[in-house]
Amino acid sequence: MTERVDFSSNATIYDRRHGAILAPEVARALAALAALESGSRVLDIGAGTGRVATAFASFGCRVVALEPAVKMLGELQRKVAGQPVRVVAGEGARLPFPRSFFDAVVLARVLYVMADWQAVLREAHDALKPGGYILHEWGNGDARETWVHVRERLRTLFQEAGVEHPFHPGARTEADVDAHLEHLGVIRSAVLPGGPGPSLTLRQFVERIVSGEFSYVWNVPSAVRERCLMQLSQWCDHTFDPEQSFPMPRELQWTIFRKKDA
Numbered sequence: 001m002t003e004r005v006d007f008s009s010n011a012t013i014y015d016r017r018h019g020a021i022l023a024p025e026v027a028r029a030l031a032a033l034a035a036l037e038s039g040s041r042v043l044d045i046g047a048g049t050g051r052v053a054t055a056f057a058s059f060g061c062r063v064v065a066l067e068p069a070v071k072m073l074g075e076l077q078r079k080v081a082g083q084p085v086r087v088v089a090g091e092g093a094r095l096p097f098p099r100s101f102f103d104a105v106v107l108a109r110v111l112y113v114m115a116d117w118q119a120v121l122r123e124a125h126d127a128l129k130p131g132g133y134i135l136h137e138w139g140n141g142d143a144r145e146t147w148v149h150v151r152e153r154l155r156t157l158f159q160e161a162g163v164e165h166p167f168h169p170g171a172r173t174e175a176d177v178d179a180h181l182e183h184l185g186v187i188r189s190a191v192l193p194g195g196p197g198p199s200l201t202l203r204q205f206v207e208r209i210v211s212g213e214f215s216y217v218w219n220v221p222s223a224v225r226e227r228c229l230m231q232l233s234q235w236c237d238h239t240f241d242p243e244q245s246f247p248m249p250r251e252l253q254w255t256i257f258r259k260k261d262a
């Protein structure tokens with residue numbers, strides 16, 4: 001069975017952490033880079049609470065927002081009521097749409113949580129019209145960032161404690177995603193910088209992990225979780241200045257890929 005991170009427990013706080021709607025200037029720039037206009041068909045895979053779907057619908061795009069987590073779906077439906085957004089319960093690796101149907105497919109902050117991310121990219125590619133665009137926002141930092149170092153230390157602690165599949169079963173780096181898209185034959189056509197993510201001190205970051213706000217701890221038995229998180233806090237205090245603040249991630253960016261013409 002496909003492993004899936006169930007984001008339901010994050011539904012009520014998601015918008016507070018990620019922002020309720022993509023900034024209009026970013027959405028406009030993306031629409032221009034992907035030649036989207038009123039009436040264009042856009043598929044948002046793993047749409048969450050509709051942060052991106054809402055922004056494209058406000059331009060009159062006909063958006064399909066696909067999302068599997070029941071409570072995220074509830075927030076999504078509430079938020080897009082009255083907009084040209086069709087909400088679909090489903091999995092990214094099994095898209096219930098015709099081939100060559102959409103003008104653009106959005107994959108925002110999702111590929112690191114999807115164990116079958118390569119299959120999702122294949123489906124996204126097939127659902128696109130020739131000449132259509134994939135809009136990808138990675139959103140999960142890279143190995144050179146201190147907070148990522150902390151997160152990966154936690155992964156190691158969980159693995160050493162016998163947790164078989166710690167958090168984020170999907171793609172490990174944005175470079176892996178780019179390489180797979182290249183393998184599918186799409187052409188990288190533009191990059192849109194989105195600025196830094198929200199800043200937190202390392203102490204605040206660890207406190208948020210402990211509070212269960214991040215998916216990192218959701219599938220870990222509570223005794224293991226407590227022990228590993230205590231070890232993480234101690235390691236963090238010894239290794240870094242816990243009051244140092246970092247944007248997480250350092251840089252948000254969208255990468256736009258174009259499917260070849262038929």
Ligand SMILES: C[S@@+](CC[C@H](N)C(=O)[O-])C[C@H]1O[C@@H](n2cnc3c(N)ncnc32)[C@H](O)[C@@H]1O
Pocket residue numbers: 004005006007008018045046047048049050051052066067068069072090091092093107108109110113114
């Ligand atoms: C970090 S959220 C990103 C939400 C939204 N794309 C955004 O940018 O705000 C990841 C979302 O991916 C969804 N997801 C996880 N596994 C999925 C799968 N196999 N197919 C489709 N969506 C999935 C989760 O339920 C969650 O809503």
